[in-house]
Amino acid sequence: xxxxxxxxxxxxxxxxxxxxxxxxxxxxxxxxxxxxxxxxxxxxxxxxxxxxxxxxxxxxxxxxxxxxxxxxxxxxxxxxxxxxxxxxxxxxxxxxxxxxxxxxxxxxxxxxxxxxxxxxxxxxxxxxxxxxxxxxxxxxxxxxxxxxxxxxxxxxxxxxxxxxxxxxxxxxxxxxxxxxxxxxxxxxxxxxxxxxxxxxxxxxxxxxxxxxxxxxxxxxxxxxxxxxxxxxxxxxxxxxxxxxxxxxxxxxxxxxxxxxxxxxxxxxxxxxxxxxxxxxxxxxxxxxxxxxxxxxxxxxxxxxxxxxxxxxxxxxxxxxxxxxxxxxxxxxxxxxxxxxxxxxxxxxxxxxxxxxxxxxxxxxxxxxxxxxxxxxxxxxxxxxxxxxxxxxxxxxxxxxxxxxxxxxxxxxxxxxxxxxxxxxxxxxxxxxxxxxxxxxxxxxxxxxxxxxxxxxxxxxxxxxxxxxxxxxxxxxxxxxxxxxxxxxxxxxxxxxxxxxxxxxxxxxxxxxxxxxxxxxxxxxxxxxxxxxxxxxxxxxxxxxxxxxxxxxxxxxxxxxxxxxxxxxxxxxxxxxxxxxxxxxxxxxxxxxxxxxxxxxxxxxxxxxxxxxxxxxxxxxxxxxxxxxxxxxxxxxxxxxxxxxxxxxxxxxxxxxxxxxxxxxxxxxxxxxxxxxxxxxxxxxxxxxxxxxxxxxxxxxxxxxxxxxxxxxxxxxxxxxxxxxxxxxxxxxxxxxxxxxxxxxxxxxxxxxxxxxxxxxxxxxxxxxxxxxxxxxxxxxxxxxxxxxxxxxxxxxxxxxxxxxxxxxxxxxxxxxxxxxxxxxxxxxxxxxxxxxxxxxxxxxxxxxxxxxxxxxxxxxxxxxxxxxxxxxxxxxx
RNA sequence: GCCCCGGUGGCGGAACUGGUAGACGCAACGGACUUAAAAUCCGUCGGUCGCAAGGCCAUGCCGGUUCGAUUCCGGCCCGGGGCACCA
Numbered sequence: 001x002x003x004x005x006x007x008x009x010x011x012x013x014x015x016x017x018x019x020x021x022x023x024x025x026x027x028x029x030x031x032x033x034x035x036x037x038x039x040x041x042x043x044x045x046x047x048x049x050x051x052x053x054x055x056x057x058x059x060x061x062x063x064x065x066x067x068x069x070x071x072x073x074x075x076x077x078x079x080x081x082x083x084x085x086x087x088x089x090x091x092x093x094x095x096x097x098x099x100x101x102x103x104x105x106x107x108x109x110x111x112x113x114x115x116x117x118x119x120x121x122x123x124x125x126x127x128x129x130x131x132x133x134x135x136x137x138x139x140x141x142x143x144x145x146x147x148x149x150x151x152x153x154x155x156x157x158x159x160x161x162x163x164x165x166x167x168x169x170x171x172x173x174x175x176x177x178x179x180x181x182x183x184x185x186x187x188x189x190x191x192x193x194x195x196x197x198x199x200x201x202x203x204x205x206x207x208x209x210x211x212x213x214x215x216x217x218x219x220x221x222x223x224x225x226x227x228x229x230x231x232x233x234x235x236x237x238x239x240x241x242x243x244x245x246x247x248x249x250x251x252x253x254x255x256x257x258x259x260x261x262x263x264x265x266x267x268x269x270x271x272x273x274x275x276x277x278x279x280x281x282x283x284x285x286x287x288x289x290x291x292x293x294x295x296x297x298x299x300x301x302x303x304x305x306x307x308x309x310x311x312x313x314x315x316x317x318x319x320x321x322x323x324x325x326x327x328x329x330x331x332x333x334x335x336x337x338x339x340x341x342x343x344x345x346x347x348x349x350x351x352x353x354x355x356x357x358x359x360x361x362x363x364x365x366x367x368x369x370x371x372x373x374x375x376x377x378x379x380x381x382x383x384x385x386x387x388x389x390x391x392x393x394x395x396x397x398x399x400x401x402x403x404x405x406x407x408x409x410x411x412x413x414x415x416x417x418x419x420x421x422x423x424x425x426x427x428x429x430x431x432x433x434x435x436x437x438x439x440x441x442x443x444x445x446x447x448x449x450x451x452x453x454x455x456x457x458x459x460x461x462x463x464x465x466x467x468x469x470x471x472x473x474x475x476x477x478x479x480x481x482x483x484x485x486x487x488x489x490x491x492x493x494x495x496x497x498x499x500x501x502x503x504x505x506x507x508x509x510x511x512x513x514x515x516x517x518x519x520x521x522x523x524x525x526x527x528x529x530x531x532x533x534x535x536x537x538x539x540x541x542x543x544x545x546x547x548x549x550x551x552x553x554x555x556x557x558x559x560x561x562x563x564x565x566x567x568x569x570x571x572x573x574x575x576x577x578x579x580x581x582x583x584x585x586x587x588x589x590x591x592x593x594x595x596x597x598x599x600x601x602x603x604x605x606x607x608x609x610x611x612x613x614x615x616x617x618x619x620x621x622x623x624x625x626x627x628x629x630x631x632x633x634x635x636x637x638x639x640x641x642x643x644x645x646x647x648x649x650x651x652x653x654x655x656x657x658x659x660x661x662x663x664x665x666x667x668x669x670x671x672x673x674x675x676x677x678x679x680x681x682x683x684x685x686x687x688x689x690x691x692x693x694x695x696x697x698x699x700x701x702x703x704x705x706x707x708x709x710x711x712x713x714x715x716x717x718x719x720x721x722x723x724x725x726x727x728x729x730x731x732x733x734x735x736x737x738x739x740x741x742x743x744x745x746x747x748x749x750x751x752x753x754x755x756x757x758x759x760x761x762x763x764x765x766x767x768x769x770x771x772x773x774x775x776x777x778x779x780x781x782x783x784x785x786x787x788x789x790x791x792x793x794x795x796x797x798x799x800x801x802x803x804x805x806x807x808x809x810x811x812x813x814x815x816x817x818x819x820x821x822x823x824x825x826x827x828x829x830x831x832x833x834x835x836x837x838x839x840x841x842x843x844x845x846x847x848x849x850x851x852x853x854x855x856x857x858x859x860x861x862x863x864x865x866x867x868x869x870x871x872x873x874x875x876x877x
Numbered sequence: 878g879c880c881c882c883g884g885u886g887g888c889g890g891a892a893c894u895g896g897u898a899g900a901c902g903c904a905a906c907g908g909a910c911u912u913a914a915a916a917u918c919c920g921u922c923g924g925u926c927g928c929a930a931g932g933c934c935a936u937g938c939c940g941g942u943u944c945g946a947u948u949c950c951g952g953c954c955c956g957g958g959g960c961a962c963c964a
Contacts, residue, residue, distance in 0.1 A: 043964090044963090084963075085962080085964085086963075086964085158962075166962080168962040169961090169962055169963080170963045170964095171962085171963090172962095216881055216882055219880080220880065220881050220882095223879090223881075224880075224959090224960085224961090298961095299961090299962095300879085300960050300961075301878075301879085301959090303878090304878040304879065304960085306878090333878090337961090428961095432961080432962085434962095435962065436962090437962085504962070505962095505963095506961095506962095506964085541958090541964090542881095542957095542959085543964080544959095545881080545958080546880090546881095546959060546960080546961085547959085547961065547964095548964085550961095578957095579957085579958080581957095628956090629956095631957095660889095660890095660901085661889060661902085661903095662889065662890070663890080665882095666883080666890090667883090667957075667958095668889085669888085671888080671889070673902095673903050674888095674902075676903085677902055677903055678902090680902095681902085733893095736893095737893065739893080741890070741891085741901085742890095742901080744901080744902090745891075745900065745901035745902075746900090747901095748900095748901055748902075749900075749901065752901090819897090820897085821897040822897095823897085823945070825945085826896090826944055826945040828897060852930090852931080855931095863944085864944065865944095866896085866944060868896055871896060871897080872896055872897070874896075874945065876944045
């Protein structure tokens with residue numbers, strides 16, 4: 001064995017072995033110890049791997065290798081989320097077609113993944129931009145159309161009036177188009193939608209079937225779906241409104257607070273509401289306000305933070321009970337997409353309505369009083385709305401009722417009048433999948449002047465996206481490509497126009513995990529999906545906690561209802577990994593302009609107290625500003641290239657750093673010193689094995705079964721106990737807790753313990769050998785290359801990846817006595833050693849025998865003594 | 878604005894079900910080895926008082942529950958993720 005650890009050679013040899021033996025090609029098999037489908041979110045092929053990918057895929061790889069060694073058949077596939085906006089942006093910048101840019105990136109990034117030694121089954125690789133994949137997007141879309149799940153309606157998009165193009169939210173900066181700087185407008189266009197709301201109830205209810213999902217993700221999903229039980233209430237048009245609208249209608253609202261109905265002092269509708277539009281047509285000033293509301297972005301965050309503005313329409317509706325006139329306003333905080341696009345304004349009992357009423361000098365009426373009288377009287381000037389539940393007042397026949405009783409009574413009375421009823425409102429909206437973009441999956445529809453919208457027949461699938469086009473920023477190039485859009489109506493044969501919108505890329509990623517189970521199937525999926533599904537472990541960024549996961553769950557349920565698969569939920573266990581952060585350094589050469597410097601080129605200056613004092617740029621020794629920690633990004637120039645890292649330290653060091661530095665769910669701060677520390681540790685491990693096998697007697701003559709346990713000294717027993725305890729802990733940390741950082745830490749402790757046993761007796765060498773084998777095995781999921789080599793060096797013929805994971809020797813774990821802590825009145829006062837089997841009385845007696853404990857008991861009577869077995873005694877005096 | 882999460886030494890973190898706060902690592906400091914440097918090895922390392930034994934303070938802030946709170950509850954401050962066309 002060579003004394004020096006050289007990662008490049010070790011990693012090449014291990015990777016060659018895995019490749020040649022096809023170790024990671026998954027085989028469906030009935031006789032294994034079960035199956036394990038381990039999936040990491042597939043990457044967008046942006047050009048190069050970033051550290052977030054390395055972290056994500058290392059976590060998946062650790063679990064994959066661990067479960068393989070448990071004797072399961074394991075599937076860990078990899079592919080490419082290959083459609084999307086960045087390819088079009090790159091095309092505009094470089095003049096290269098998105099297809100070429102994307103495929104080049106895939107080739108490069110695949111090389112990077114291989115370099116990191118991930119146990120992927122590359123025989124199942126898929127790219128969503130391949131027609132063999134996306135044809136099934138189209139096929140399933142047609143099935144959804146048949147079932148009424150896919151349908152067409154208008155939706156609002158960001159419109160750049162200069163480039164004459166639809167903008168993504170990302171392309172809207174401060175309400176202006178990113179390229180033109182023009183004020184963005186909202187525009188209504190026809191789009192295809194998927195009726196995810198039909199599954200709202202099930203998507204919410206089935207969260208309970210997911211005990212192995214993080215609670216926070218389930219909470220976020222539940223809030224996103226947003227089930228509200230409330231009332232629909234109709235406010236009949238007053239005569240003027242009736243004349244305006246031309247019929248005897250009513251303004252409908254949805255509210256969860258029907259108990260506050262008598263506190264309504266105004267109504268507010270969205271700018272896109274029919275009543276607003278009709279009123280605006282007769283009033284130039286109002287029309288100008290509506291136009292203003294329709295400028296700006298469509299993003300909810302922008303809408304919610306903008307100044308709340310409103311204007312009178314001049315029209316009124318009638319209160320369903322009192323018949324009083326209520327003025328209708330147009331307000332920019334009312335969303336057309338939620339509920340009815342209209343709300344009743346109750347300033348006394350809603351914070352937002354309160355703010356609006358103050359600003360517009362609208363009356364505020366109290367109709368709820370606090371049960372505890374804390375807010376009994378809301379005489380003006382009020383400090384705030386009283387938004388809590390209470391008892392109705394000033395509500396005619398409904399006075400004196402608590403929340404639920406008031407809602408029940410009011411809803412019943414409304415229903416009798418035909419002016420409302422109880423109903424459930426979901427926050428969740430149907431999923432608009434149409435994108436006015438080129439680099440995506442074509443929507444398989446044809447528009448015929450005579451027959452209307454006609455689905456492309458199954459036999460004509462896939463509708464293939466022409467790959468040579470280069471977008472120029474002014475709309476979808478498919479609209480300028482007659483060979484694509486010129487078509488014939490499948491029904492009547494007349495000339496017709498093919499749909500040029502493509503699908504949201506979330507469609508592609510909503511079922512890729514199913515295709516991985518049978519990547520070469522001639523149908524969308526085949527029976528292999530039944531073998532592998534559900535995914536046993538899904539790993540990805542917390543930023544996907546809502547949309548991607550919700551869409552995938554929805555898509556899975558649709559496919560289940562089409563009898564294509566059998567599972568209700570796609571992902572059994574979910575791990576949401578944190579982001580990778582690094583320091584941000586910049587200079588501001590001119591106001592508003594910032595030049596960012598890579599942390600690798602910056603030196604941090606420490607003060608005498610070891611605190612960071614400042615930083616300088618190494619090239620000119622001049623100070624740079626520190627902007628804290630942020631996610632690694634191109635724009636902040638704080639990324640670290642995985643390939644450079646692997647070349648310098650090896651893949652194992654990169655993986656080790658990722659696993660040891662932070663728990664997987666938390667953010668991870670990059671640290672050059674931390675990387676070096678990881679490298680140092682691997683080198684120490686290498687050296688320990690080297691010393692073991694290069695000191696006579698030769699290591700391969702030692703077999704753990706042969707040694708005589710009666711020869712073990714206390715020190716030997718201690719090391720064996722530590723070794724087997726480490727094995728037990730690592731098994732639990734990886735298998736159950738997914739706490740990789742503590743697993744690594746415990747192996748470090750084991751290695752420290754091995755180093756402390758310095759005598760060269762035969763028994764010591766045998767015990768150390770076993771301890772090193774355990775250390776190597778425990779680390780192998782994290783640092784597979786070096787452990788592959790060290791396992792052989794420790795005398796094993798079988799490759800480590802083919803070894804069955806060991807179970808701890810119960811005999812080694814036995815402990816005769818243990819140290820417990822002693823508290824007096826909850827304060828730590830001493831530590832005493834007791835027999836492992838000691839009773840409470842014995843433990844308390846041992847505690848009281850301690851001098852320091854006596855000092856604090858000080859002769860006072862003992863009121864109570866608490867013994868927590870094997871841990872502590874608390875004496876209460 | 879709304880939803881979710883987090884805050885522990887100089888730093889990353891540990892403490893798993895309410896039971897020894899600071900495992901493990903990084904940085905720093907002291908020492909050994911070396912012509913020297915690097916590497917390696919040994920030691921110290923939350924604050925404070927004390928010669929020591931040991932005491933007191935300390936897990937963002939304020940309050941509560943408990944024999945006992947980093948952990949549970951209420952209120953606040955700060956940081957991060959998501960908000961439907963970035964993926």
